[in-house]
Amino acid sequence: MAKISSCFKWTFVFFNSLFAIFGIVIIVLGLLGQPYAEEPNARTGVIVFYVIGSIIFCIAVLGAYGAHKESKCALIVFFILMCLATAGMLRFAIPLASARPEIxxxxxxxxxxxxxxxxxxxxxxxxxxxxxxxxxxxxxxxxxxxxxxxxxxxxxxxxxxxxxxxxxxxxxxxxxxxLITEYVMVITMAVLFSLAALAILGGLMSLAMIIRVCACPETQLPSFPLSYKPPKYTEVINY
Structure with a gap:
């Protein structure tokens, strides 16, 4: 018997599917930029695209699988990864916002x-x-x-x-x-803070599913007949 609401489950699977597609798009951008990556710094940027896209794709698939199968282990791993992703993105976004003049x-x-x-x-x-x-x-x-x-x-x-x-x-x-630097930094900070907010939301949703999956099954009380007929008078006398 399913323990998670089907609407909640499929909403979670849908958004993780979108993130999986987003990870594939990042990998494709890395593939498209590889022929132009002649300098060492450009090659490093392409490798970063591959790594980030692969990580996003794997985490999204893990979350969708955990929700679809109601797997407690997969959901716990997904929740931990969301916590680490939130901390990592805030670790880069907050210093970047405060160090704009130095940059x-x-x-x-x-x-x-x-x-x-x-x-x-x-x-x-x-x-x-x-x-x-x-x-x-x-x-x-x-x-x-x-x-x-x-x-x-x-x-x-x-x-x-x-x-x-x-x-x-x-x-x-x-x-x-x-102007270029300011636009790039604003877009980068907006992306980082948005992804951090989505990671927090994904972590909360996965935590709610973990609590639901780990909940004890409901025990049914034994049923007793509510209608009781007393014995007949003749049966009592003969007894």
Missing amino acids: YSILRDHFKTESNLTEDQERALNPIQEHFHCCGLFNGYRDWRGKVPDSCNCVNPNADDTCEMMSSRSVWSKPCGI
Whole structure:
């Protein structure tokens, strides 16, 4: 006899199936990025994609199996993994949120030592400069080493935009590196905190199922007949 509500069980299985698909998507992204991973840092990023996708897929399959089969061992392991995942994501998200100024300064010092922008960086920066009204990475138009593209031209500035003169041209003074870093960090923190919240929810749901599975079975009391007929008078006399 099933001890867990079928609606609760299949809801848990459904969300774990979605997470399994999410893990497969991460693995596929790693496969798609592998042909472009020529540098050691890029190869490390691809390996990280493989590892994270595989871990998410395995944990999701474990949770779905434990709920479907009402396996106490699988649900306990899933609950422990959810606790560890929550602690790990908060361990990265909270220091990342508090260390944003330090990260900006580290990146700024790193890009000050760069000699020239690569061709890939130039192609990626052109649409960003035109859309976000910025120029260069962390040093403004100076990052282009005299070859400032037209996307840096200060055209139709808004109230928050600032421009500066470069010889006979007016270019955006705000570096794009600050904007890119801020967007990346905000998205990363949002993903980490969201996954931590989902891990807490998954842990609570698995804990509720563990309690239900481990509950003692209900014992039925012996039934007694409620209708009682006294013996007849003649039967009492003859006895």
